[in-house]
Amino acid sequence: MPRTIGRLECMVDTFATPPRRHGRSMLTAAQVAENYFLESRHMLLEVAAHFDRFDAAAARDTAPGGDGRPPSAAGRAKMARLREAIAILAADADGHERTVKLLELFAQE
């Protein structure tokens, strides 16, 4: 249903309007937790699957009939780096800039 703004007409905003704070419309903490939960759950499951896939591949490689080689140092280093990243996320209960910390971690040699 159109409403008039000055000489302009526009459709009523069909998105739910978050409360205005500090002069801007932003999500509350509860809304952030709720709105992004399923997406984050999905991404964590993908990370878990990556670890499972690595372990399964390592088991195949060293089993009879495999190429006989344990995971390379580079491969193990990559997985260790991911564990460091997860530890940063898990440990930082009240901190900020987790994204920055992870980017700095992944930029290390």
Place this chain on the structure above:
Amino acid sequence: MQIIQPHYHAIARTAQDYERMAMSGVVAVAEPAFWAGFDRLYPETFIDYFRQISEFEPTRAAQYGIRHFCWVAVNPKEAENPTLTREVLKTFPEFFAKPTVLGVGETGLHKSTNNECASLEAHVEMAMRHGQLVLIHTPHLADKAHGTRRVLEVLAGMNVDPERIWIDHVEEQTIRPCLDAGYWVGFTLYPITKCSPKRACDMLEKYGSERILVNSSADWGPSDPFTLQECILEYRRRGHSLQEAIEVFHNNPCRFLGQNPKFDIQPIRVETLSDEPASA
């Protein structure tokens, strides 16, 4: 390669999806009856819906060279109306006689209530009595493990042929008991809320491809029919051959759905022409 999309809600998708599926090798889809997003009130609403997916949708799919098959069921969410469920079940034999109806589906559980379990049992009993296939929906997210256990409990108390029952939407925590009990299982690939292409490939590598179907179950919610093709690409990138991919994404649907003779698409095998003699 040739692909069969065994669980696809065409009624909720535009013709552009058919066009793009056809361009990417999909030769057939099978459409279960599902929840419309609201609870239907009348048996006639179901009857007209079943007519739409058994009479109209095959003509829409045929515009793009795709064969369309379907199933009939009262969705678990609507099972909370037992009177309505009973009235709709009475109409199933009429639809079993139609040329593209494959069986009962998708029945199953949502919150695993007593009404849902009773409806599931009635659907499976109807299917077994009429020699039909069964497609079972397992709950989403946190309800999945418990709901899948209840599905297996209900089935264990009935005289069923496991080879004719497909338990869909399995994930890592539910696949083993379903396979161990002899049922077919399905991986449903959603962008966020169900399995993913990579995790589906992981489970194929861990459990093998026997009695496994992969689908996108694209519907009116956040879903994408091309998660199936994404899975095929991931599978091939991991080194699996074209024939291995065809076994999963074309021939397994043929093997399960082909237990109903109406589904007359045959498994295929890739052969090279390199042994043919050169022409004179």
